[in-house]
Amino acid sequence: MDDGKISTVNYPVVIAGGGLVGALTALLLARGRQDWRIAVLEPQEQGPAQDKRTIALAAATVALLEQIGVWQQVAEKASPIEHIHVSDRGHLGMTRLHAAQHGVAAMGQVIAAAALNRALYEACLQETNIEWLGGAWFERAEREPDAITVHYKQQDSEAQLTAQLLIGADGQRSQVRSDAAIGMHHTDYQQVGIIATLTLSQDLDGWAYERFTDTGPVALLPLPDQQASLVWSLSPEQAEQTMQLSDADFLAACQCAFGYRAGRFTAVRDRVQYPLQLHLAESNICHRSVIIGNASHTLHPIAGQGFNLGVRDAIELSALLIAANDPGSYRLLSEYNQQRQTDYQRIIRLTDSLVRGFSNQHVPLVIGRNLALFGLDNLPPIRHLFARQTMGFRNA
Ligand SMILES: Cc1cc2nc3c(=O)[nH]c(=O)nc-3n(C[C@H](O)[C@H](O)[C@H](O)COP(=O)(O)OP(=O)(O)OC[C@H]3O[C@@H](n4cnc5c(N)ncnc54)[C@H](O)[C@@H]3O)c2cc1C
Numbered sequence: 001m002d003d004g005k006i007s008t009v010n011y012p013v014v015i016a017g018g019g020l021v022g023a024l025t026a027l028l029l030a031r032g033r034q035d036w037r038i039a040v041l042e043p044q045e046q047g048p049a050q051d052k053r054t055i056a057l058a059a060a061t062v063a064l065l066e067q068i069g070v071w072q073q074v075a076e077k078a079s080p081i082e083h084i085h086v087s088d089r090g091h092l093g094m095t096r097l098h099a100a101q102h103g104v105a106a107m108g109q110v111i112a113a114a115a116l117n118r119a120l121y122e123a124c125l126q127e128t129n130i131e132w133l134g135g136a137w138f139e140r141a142e143r144e145p146d147a148i149t150v151h152y153k154q155q156d157s158e159a160q161l162t163a164q165l166l167i168g169a170d171g172q173r174s175q176v177r178s179d180a181a182i183g184m185h186h187t188d189y190q191q192v193g194i195i196a197t198l199t200l201s202q203d204l205d206g207w208a209y210e211r212f213t214d215t216g217p218v219a220l221l222p223l224p225d226q227q228a229s230l231v232w233s234l235s236p237e238q239a240e241q242t243m244q245l246s247d248a249d250f251l252a253a254c255q256c257a258f259g260y261r262a263g264r265f266t267a268v269r270d271r272v273q274y275p276l277q278l279h280l281a282e283s284n285i286c287h288r289s290v291i292i293g294n295a296s297h298t299l300h301p302i303a304g305q306g307f308n309l310g311v312r313d314a315i316e317l318s319a320l321l322i323a324a325n326d327p328g329s330y331r332l333l334s335e336y337n338q339q340r341q342t343d344y345q346r347i348i349r350l351t352d353s354l355v356r357g358f359s360n361q362h363v364p365l366v367i368g369r370n371l372a373l374f375g376l377d378n379l380p381p382i383r384h385l386f387a388r389q390t391m392g393f394r395n396a
């Protein structure tokens with residue numbers, strides 16, 4: 001080393017954050033490089049966080065999870081999306097998409113994020129070359145030419161370890177990103193999405209619905225036991241008022257906006273609201289560190305692409321790292337950063353069109369929420385192209 005300091009590299013890779021993207025990345029790296037020891041720092045003491053999110057997984061994400069043996073552990077808790085119904089309240093426009101027409105059994109799967117995170121965590125525990133440090137918070141890093149020293153807190157004591165590369169998979173408020181002084185671009189769409197779980201009078205039976213209304217789109221995704229995941233996009237003022245409604249009044253308002261195509265809405269739970277914003281890091285990399293998943297980009301759930309995009313971060317980063325001698329080399333990290341930009345821009349364009357389409361009742365687009373699907377009913381090739389993109393297949 002040119003500054004004369006001696007540094008012991010304990011780990012080729014340290015990952016801060018054992019959420020969905022961090023745990024998946026650990027698994028891909030551990031399987032690809034059995035000669036490496038990989039440390040995961042995760043603040044939760046016992047496995048991953050128990051959040052209440054329900055996420056739609058693109059078909060390509062499910063295929064990857066199947067390939068690494070994780071899907072088999074959660075498949076029975078997931079609901080397949082076999083058909084999508086998109087309609088426009090007050091207009092005749094309507095389209096239906098069927099997975100079978102696009103050569104797949106399901107266009108995606110809906111699952112509780114906590115169940116998937118637990119399966120990924122348990123798979124990590126099976127790998128002898130992953131060291132899962134529960135209750136550990138990344139605090140700061142010291143960068144040297146050939147190594148990075150990672151300072152973290154565990155059970156109120158300060159600790160450190162040294163690595164060739166630090167991966168920040170520590171979510172939207174990433175400490176790795178702040179520590180590396182990586183700035184963020186923000187876009188505020190001045191809309192709010194209300195997310196909730198509804199109980200219905202009938203099973204959705206594999207159908208996902210997107211309905212355009214005067215106040216914004218309402219989307220329903222199928223869940224087991226006659227339940228559905230609701231995403232309802234409204235202006236901030238309307239969202240504020242709607243959130244204050246009693247459960248009965250909320251159900252009535254929602255039913256009025258959506259109609260009865262999916263039956264009666266009989267109960268609601270886990271109501272939360274999210275501002276419709278987009279956050280994108282100015283860069284994914286800094287000397288001997290890289291940020292992935294929500295640490296790099298946070299999309300509004302209306303696009304339903306956040307985790308799917310993070311999965312592609314994990315795949316592309318691990319493919320490059322596995323083949324490398326020095327996983328923290330700047331050349332390699334730059335290549336990764338460069339490589340991801342096209343995908344980010346594609347997803348941002350998609351999110352932008354969704355949001356701007358939502359706020360304009362007269363735009364003749366039909367849009368599938370959560371699968372971010374554009375389908376022009378009378379143009380099957382375009383519909384097929386969008387369906388393939390939505391399913392996570394980029395080379396449609
Ligand atoms: C309501 C909602 C619905 C969504 N729906 C979809 C969908 O349908 N489809 C889809 O693809 N995506 C969806 N998303 C997005 C998806 O949930 C995220 O993209 C995904 O969770 C990102 O995973 P992550 O691992 O990057 O971040 P997170 O899940 O936020 O995980 C970050 C991890 O880092 C840990 N951490 C935090 N601070 C530190 C620290 N200092 N040191 C170490 N670790 C730390 C946390 O404990 C956590 O485990 C949705 C999101 C929301 C909010």
